[in-house]
Amino acid sequence: MVGQQGKGVFVRDQADADEPVVSAGDDVLTKQLAEILGAVRDLGDRVARLEESVFQESSKADRSGR
Structure with a gap:
């Protein structure tokens, strides 16, 4: 499962689990x-x-002395 703030929690395939989750907006x-x-x-x-x-x-x- 992958949580994304403001979007929710999503279930991923185990094969994809080794790849980091990075959205295009993260770099920006x-x-x-x-x-x-x-x-x-x-x-x-x-x-x-x-x-x-x-x-x-x-x-x-x-x-x-002021």
Whole structure:
């Protein structure tokens, strides 16, 4: 049996059991997932730089007595 999310569970012949089940959309989904993960990493880096910049400015203002 082979389960496919959103589609159901299907029974296969034993002869086909050695072959992996890969749909044509899996390659596209893998590429899209890689792009999304890259974008999330980039956003995380940008947020970290912004936070670093803001917190450095805040601590400078605290030390100057503002």
